[in-house]
Amino acid sequence: MRIRLDIAYDGTHFRGWATQPGMRTVQGTLEAALARIVGSEARLVVAGRTDAGVHASDQVAHVDLDETQWARVRTRHGQAASDPAGSLARRIRGVLGNYPDVTVTRTSLAPEGFDARFSAVWRRYRYRLADNRVGYDPMRRNDTTTLRADLDEKRMDAAAQTLIGLHDFAAYCKPREEATTIRTLLDYRWHRDVEGVLIAEVKADAFCHSMVRALVGACAAVGEGRLEVADVARLRDELTRTSAFKVLPARGLTLAEVGYPADELLATRAEQTRARRDREHDDNAPRDGGTFDA
Numbered sequence: 482m483r484i485r486l487d488i489a490y491d492g493t494h495f496r497g498w499a500t501q502p503g504m505r506t507v508q509g510t511l512e513a514a515l516a517r518i519v520g521s522e523a524r525l526v527v528a529g530r531t532d533a534g535v536h537a538s539d540q541v542a543h544v545d546l547d548e549t550q551w552a553r554v555r556t557r558h559g560q561a562a563s564d565p566a567g568s569l570a571r572r573i574r575g576v577l578g579n580y581p582d583v584t585v586t587r588t589s590l591a592p593e594g595f596d597a598r599f600s601a602v603w604r605r606y607r608y609r610l611a612d613n614r615v616g617y618d619p620m621r622r623n624d625t626t627t628l629r630a631d632l633d634e635k636r637m638d639a640a641a642q643t644l645i646g647l648h649d650f651a652a653y654c655k656p657r658e659e660a661t662t663i664r665t666l667l668d669y670r671w672h673r674d675v676e677g678v679l680i681a682e683v684k685a686d687a688f689c690h691s692m693v694r695a696l697v698g699a700c701a702a703v704g705e706g707r708l709e710v711a712d713v714a715r716l717r718d719e720l721t722r723t724s725a726f727k728v729l730p731a732r733g734l735t736l737a738e739v740g741y742p743a744d745e746l747l748a749t750r751a752e753q754t755r756a757r758r759d760r761e762h763d764d765n766a767p768r769d770g771g772t773f774d775a
Contacts, residue, residue: 640712
């Protein structure tokens with residue numbers, strides 16, 4: 482039985498998503514909670530593997546439960562649950578306790594062909610950046626990066642627009658041997674919210690390691706006047722890492738949404754994605770089945 486989990490977390494005190502020996506991770510915390518409910522190990526497959534310090538407001542994962550595990554979900558205290566898949570989220574939250582830094586907002590039976598990782602067609606990240614115009618807000622210190630500079634959001638947005646499309650983003654990715662850095666950047670925009678905080682919305686079919694934080698760092702350099710608008714595309718096309726801008730901290734980055742096709746297209750999408758990753762020799766795929774997104 483495959484269950485979809487919608488997940489949110491504050492990544493501040495996690496060493497990223499993926500389980501690592503001796504370290505506190507989102508995956509490890511959730512799998513431990515699941516094991517208490519289903520009675521044995523249950524492995525999560527995630528839509529996008531976030532790095533240390535990165536948050537998520539709508540992460541997606543799935544778990545496959547065997548008959549024995551599913552039986553424990555279907556019954557509780559000797560009584561059958563009316564909506565066992567849906568009630569699993571509430572039971573996980575109960576195990577996690579009050580005010581945890583990770584929660585499962587919803588669980589449901591996964592449609593046929595659904596794969597949290599391979600069925601996804603896009604991921605959308607949000608980055609919060611405060612400059613001298615708004616200053617430092619201690620209430621948002623965990624999810625907002627602060628730069629002591631005056632940033633021009635119009636120049637930043639103009640620069641972001643030049644990066645959209647299918648390109649090799651090697652200049653904006655932490656290199657990994659034999660891993661592809663070709664991605665389709667579907668949307669990238671900057672604006673200020675009602676409080677004046679700079680918000681980046683970045684959407685792509687997938688991201689390579691540190692790509693979003695590098696993209697926002699490049700545009701921040703444009704906003705400060707250290708780079709010209711045209712420089713971000715020029716640097717991209719040079720295909721090599723550069724010291725022309727700084728990769729911004731993880732604290733400002735949140736995985737905001739994962740997009741999937743209609744139910745009848747889920748299996749086809751998963752097959753296409755697996756085939757493409759095999760062709761590209763994508764070693765970004767860790768053992769938990771996620772991809773590097775951050």
